Amino acid sequence: MHWYQLDGVEVPTDPAVTQLSTPFATVDAGRIEHNVGVMHEVLRGAGAVLAPHGKTTMAPSLWRRQLDAGAWAITVATPAQARVAAAHRVPRILHAGAVVVPADIRSLGALAVGGAEVIVWCDDPKSVELLASHYPSDAPALGVLVDRGTAGARTGARTVGTALRTAEAVRACDRLTLHGVAAWEGSLRTANGPATGDDVAAFCREVVETFTAIESAGLFEVPRPVISAGGSQFPDVVAASFAGLRERALVVLRSGCYLTHDDGMYHRSSPFDADRRTPGLLPAVHVWGSVVSRPEPGLVLVNVGKRDIGSDEPPRATQLRRDGRVTEFPGDGIARPLNDQHAHLQVIEDADVRLGDLVRFGISHPCLTFDKWRTLQVIDDCGAPVPAVIGGIQTWF
Known part of the structure; x- marks a missing residue:
């Protein structure tokens, strides 16, 4: 079927x-299959895995196609989206952001009890404190990625020091497990407007620095910690920037719009359309x-x-x-x-x-x-x- x-x-x-x-x-079935194949080849060459952003489509049948193609997880943006993913038996759910409402935190515990592996982001020790205070004690441990940001961007610890303190706070909580580091380069802006590939590469170096500092402090609690970024505009830059960590980290890209692509902003910005070596x-x-x-x-x-x-x-x-x-x-x-x-x-x-x-x-x-x-x-x-x-x-x- x-x-x-x-x-x-x-x-x-x-x-x-x-x-x-x-x-x-309409959605063109043949083009979906083509795009799945293109991304498969990109990931194979980059030594990375994919946790595509489910909010792009909020279509569980398309999520299933992505999982069947080897997706490591489905990424969501809100607790409500996480509940939809769990209801449709997505086995691993990456919540790209902090969860701070007590009822939502408790609901994550219910999803974990139901069998879903859930991983959330934190960018500050206070968000870790909120998680630890309201996450159910009888639920499986909740995975956490330290969110690294930069000045003027979206969420994320602005310095290595803040990221380290956040990681230490996670490590100190027996209900939480530190899985790695995450970031989103799509919110970068410069004085002249949207960021370029060079700007993204510079930001990724900060993310790598953060990962290395937490690793050196012995704070990660999984054998192969995650380093994740890569939306739909700069996945090639992110993959190249994280390549040096592939032997000891799991490089996770989160591109979502690749699946259906478009005739507008992603057509203009996609590295796969510009690189004639890649279909x-x-x-x-x-x-x-x-x-x-x-x-x-x-x-x-x-x-x-x-x-x-x-x-x-x-x-x-x-x-x-x-x-x-x-x-x-x-x-x-x-x-x-x-x-x-x-x-x-x-x-x-x-x-x-x-x-x-x-x-x-x-x-x-x-x-x-x-x-x-x-x-x-x-x-x-x-x-x-x-x-x-x-x-x-x-x-x-």
């Missing part, structure tokens, strides 16, 4: 996407709508809006379909503006765009499109004249 048949979503009697009510979102990732998720109005000669309205597709940058219409014929969208396809339920698209005045035409949009940043849908249709080939629906996936936001 395929991953896209696990959620019990029924395939329509007529599986052609042209029979679906618009708007709808590029393919955008596997799209949102589709119908032309519902041509009120002016140069204006087309499609029934796709902010409630259907991520809008942190304007989505772009890429294809037009009619009667089994596929053409490029006649114009730049950029939705300006994007309303709640409509995309405004500019075209040349005599463009052959008709009411009822099916329009395919590329997305940017998968996290902010998946959360718009409870069900996404799985199709065989998003480039086919009439793609066929072969299954479905459900999300758990």
Whole structure:
């Protein structure tokens, strides 16, 4: 049975996407398999393992596909997401951040009692104190990674000293077990804007320094401690920066968006697309709508809006379909503006765009499109004249 048949979503009697009510979102099964293969080769070459960020899709069937491909864990961002992962029998859950609410801390203990291995982050001795105070005494020990940050970024101990004190606090608690060091390079910023690969490499050296200091102090409590970073933009830089530790540490990347990729920010920033020695990732998720109005000669309205597709940058219409014929969208396809339920698209005045035409949009940043849908249709080939629906996936936001 395929991953896209696990959620019990029924395939329509007529599986052609042209029979679906618009708007709808699709995932291309073949492209998912391609992207899984690309990441497998990247990890093999880097000597690393993957704990992909589950918040990208919040789709347990896709998590299962990632685990079946060898993922070491599924990463989550909130205790609620951790509970979803445990309910769907994810065996190891990495909570990328501190947990400070007593009820949430107790719930982690319940997940551990239920059989899930849970690992959380801490960046300060006080967060360790909160964990130790509220984590159930009868639950299996809770794994902890020391979160290393840097000035102006997101969470994380700002100095090696703070990281060491945090590690010492974990080691002093019999309910907690120190598993390693984690970081997130995606929040780095410079005076000129987003960080570059050089900035990320410099930050990773600080993370390695932190790991080495804790290791030298004899504080790790597992035979092969974890060192983890690597979102979807700089996994190559992170893997290269941590390569010197591979013999004594488990290098864990957390890239999540590789699975579906996109036509926007990750297409522009992915090292796999830029490195011609590595097969590029393919955008596997799209949102589709119908032309519902041509009120002016140069204006087309499609029934796709902010409630259907991520809008942190304007989505772009890429294809037009009619009667089994596929053409490029006649114009730049950029939705300006994007309303709640409509995309405004500019075209040349005599463009052959008709009411009822099916329009395919590329997305940017998968996290902010998946959360718009409870069900996404799985199709065989998003480039086919009439793609066929072969299954479905459900999300758990």
